[in-house]
Amino acid sequence: xxxxxxxxxxxxxxxxxxxxxxxxxxxxxxxxxxxxxxxxxxxxxxxxxxxxxxxxxxxxxxxxxxxxxxxxxxxxxxxxxxxxxxxxxxxxxxxxxxxxxxxxxxxxxxxxxxxx
Amino acid sequence: xxxxxxxxxxxxxxxxxxxxxxxxxxxxxxxxxxxxxxxxxxxxxxxxxxxxxxxxxxxxxxxxxxxxxxxxxxxxxxxxxxxxxxxxxxxxxxxxxxxxxxxxxxxxxxxx
Numbered sequence: 001x002x003x004x005x006x007x008x009x010x011x012x013x014x015x016x017x018x019x020x021x022x023x024x025x026x027x028x029x030x031x032x033x034x035x036x037x038x039x040x041x042x043x044x045x046x047x048x049x050x051x052x053x054x055x056x057x058x059x060x061x062x063x064x065x066x067x068x069x070x071x072x073x074x075x076x077x078x079x080x081x082x083x084x085x086x087x088x089x090x091x092x093x094x095x096x097x098x099x100x101x102x103x104x105x106x107x108x109x110x111x112x113x114x115x116x
Numbered sequence: 117x118x119x120x121x122x123x124x125x126x127x128x129x130x131x132x133x134x135x136x137x138x139x140x141x142x143x144x145x146x147x148x149x150x151x152x153x154x155x156x157x158x159x160x161x162x163x164x165x166x167x168x169x170x171x172x173x174x175x176x177x178x179x180x181x182x183x184x185x186x187x188x189x190x191x192x193x194x195x196x197x198x199x200x201x202x203x204x205x206x207x208x209x210x211x212x213x214x215x216x217x218x219x220x221x222x223x224x225x226x227x228x
Contacts, residue, residue, distance in 0.1 A: 004158075033215055042204050042218030043159070056215065091158060093216075103147060103208050105216060107158040 002026060004108035006092050012114045013082055020078045021111045025094030032075050033105060034067055035091040036060065043091055049075060050097065082115045089113075122205060122222040130227055135192040137222040139205030140185075146208050148181055149216070150190050153202045162190075162203075197228040 005024045013019050025032045030051050035043035046065070047057045051072040061067075064082075069075040079086055089112050093105040123138045141148070147166050151159040165172045165181045165188070172179045178191040192199055202223045206216040 035218075040220070042206075042220050043216075045215040045217065048215055058215075089156075093159075103214070103216070104149065104161055104164055106161065107151075109158040110156075112156070 004092055004094055004106050006090075006108040006111050008111055009109060010112045010114075012116065014116050015084060016081055018078065018080045019082060019113065020076055021090055022074060022076050023092030023108060024074045025092070026106055027073075029094035029096050029106070030072070031095045031097055032069055033093040033095070034075070034077050035093065037089040037091055037110070046077075079113075082113075084115045087113055087115045122203070122219040124222060125220070126223045126225070128225040128227065129195055131195060131197055133195055135195050135199070135224055135226070137190045137203050137224070139188045139190070139219055141188075141205070141207050141217075141219075142186065143207075145183070148188050149206045150177075150179060150188075151204045151206060151218075153204065153221070155201075159204065192224075195226045197226050200224060200226045
């Protein structure tokens with residue numbers, strides 16, 4: 001399967017703990033996006049990378065959140081000192097840059113985070 | 117924040133009927149896309165329509181775009197139970213290749 005993969009699929013943690021999620025994009029895709037989705041809502045943008053450069057961060061990305069894509073391939077999203085409000089589905093997507101492609105993004109299955 | 121709204125929020129139909137979902141957005145766009153999400157899973161891309169297109173078809177899907185009204189519609193013909201899912205529209209900025217902005221989605225239930 002050469003789609004976007006995310007690990008873990010589910011994470012349950014206690015408030016105050018740190019968590020890290022991983023995303024492996026489609027190999028030839030140079031853009032990687034993180035979104036957060038809460039129940040009954042659409043995904044909301046968090047941050048995105050072009051290759052290893054983090055190009056944009058949403059106001060939703062507080063200083064407890066950090067994302068990296070060190071070699072321009074996989075990416076990690078870390079949440080420090082988790083809060084109950086961080087409980088959500090964290091979605092990763094990738095795309096191949098180019099106006100002709102119209103920014104079609106391919107999504108992974110998501111990591112569901114529950115903060116107790 | 118969400119770009120726009122899908123309408124209706126929830127739709128329940130019988131198998132074989134057509135389902136129409138609408139999406140409105142707020143700012144100028146380059147493309148508009150529709151995605152499907154089965155419960156608790158990731159999103160699957162359905163169709164992309166560019167700002168200079170008015171209608172597009174893909175199998176049982178028909179999408180229209182009216183940039184003057186900043187709205188789009190998704191029609192699923194001859195619905196099946198397997199079409200039960202949430203459907204989201206997503207827009208990007210005029211420069212394209214920017215993060216997508218999603219609506220809140222329409223939850224479609226197709227009853228066999």
